[in-house]
Amino acid sequence: MMRIFGYVHKFVSKKKLPDLSSEDLRKGSHLLCRIIQRAHLYPEYRALRKGNCVESSSSIISLSPFIDDVGLIRVGGRLRHSTLSFDRVQDSPAFSVTGIDCCGPFYYKPDRRTRMPTKCYISIFICFATKAVWLELVKDFTTAGFLSALKRFVATRGIPRCIWSDNATNFVGARNELEDLRRLFMSEKHRDAVLNHCINNGFNWKFIPPRSPHFGGLWEAAVKMAEKHLYRSLGSSLFGFDELRTLVCQIQALMEFPEPDVTNLNFNRLWKRWSEEYLTLLQQRAKWRTPQPSIQVNDIVCIKDENLPPLKWPLARVIDVIA
Known part of the structure; x- marks a missing residue:
């Protein structure tokens, strides 16, 4: 299937070289995924293309989806913005x-x-x-x-x-x-x-x-x-x-946790299951599924000072936001 859509990509792009390249396969895969997503997630795709959030009734709202540079719907979720993920x-x-x-x-x-x-x-x-x-x-x-x-x-x-x-x-x-x-x-x-x-x-x-x-x-x-x-x-x-x-x-x-007996443990299988099954569960958001107003550049804020009462906390202007 990947090779077929690799040739489809070559045809659409009007490439005249006879052989497939890895770039053709990659872009052909992107083309296939876009077709499938538009067939099954068209309302979500249309909303995201317009810069809006998906409907609250959507099955993928807990994943905080977004559209990437190649037009694919990607999973945002908690891991996208987590620290040092x-x-x-x-x-x-x-x-x-x-x-x-x-x-x-x-x-x-x-x-x-x-x-x-x-x-x-x-x-x-x-x-x-x-x-x-x-x-x-x-x-x-x-x-x-x-x-x-x-x-x-x-x-x-x-x-x-x-x-x-x-x-x-x-x-x-x-x-x-x-x-x-x-x-x-x-x-x-x-x-x-x-x-x-x-x-x-x-x-x-x-x-x-x-x-x-x-x-x-x-x-x-x-x-x-x-x-x-x-x-x-x-x-x-x-x-x-x-x-x-x-x-x-x-x-x-x-x-520290006591070290378990790992004599007969298959580490490759354990890592594969952890990364493919458990880690994906962390993507879903139980709350805060839609964007909320946040601090913006030039906003006026209070700076909390542990050594001062709240009424004496200094004011400051936001010059940069660290996402």
Whole structure:
């Protein structure tokens, strides 16, 4: 059938070359799909061509359909606009695409009894595809300490393809305990050192948009869970650094699902069924099926400030929209 419509495309396009090319087959397939869609989904096709939404009674309204550049009705759905959707549905090793965040401070007992308890932090690495978690205890939150934690993670889990993290401005207005993190991430010297390390080791470091911590929901959930287990385990006790590091490793084991027996599992079949059967179910929308008015360029908005009452939040004009 594809070859037949490949020749039909050649005829319509008035191509005189006798042999079929891969381009002819591809465009012939597009032609076949357009004919089928117009035969079975003509009301939807007509509405979409006019720039309107499909009728609420349509069988495909939950898929948020749209027409692409070649005139085919495509599925929009939730995955079309979901954050980092490509990275989270590709067949790749764990931690190929990783999110990183920090929690703390926590305190450990120094070797010398006369010294005061010392601050430390936890770097949390989370895999975008599997949600696997890796915890690294950081003795002091300096550039060197942060890079050491990153090197330990890479040495253990392998070199990632990309690491995502909060933008530095997301720490502005955060609780006082995170002041050290804000100061570190706002430092130009620190950012240059981290980016140079990433370039030298062959992976990218990306930041979510400023003042949008909801983009990092994946690692925010891991931070909340790690802090919950740590505070419950520590109570009012003061551990030594090695004891605290052991506790962090035990909490990491609690946060991960137990590894199932995969001796006789056919991974290719499992991946094919997951990507073709389960993933397609995520396309459907249970609500918000029709476009609603959204923020536009030049709109006047209020900027929420955690340190100010609502009546004193500053006004701003929208200069760009990140879809």
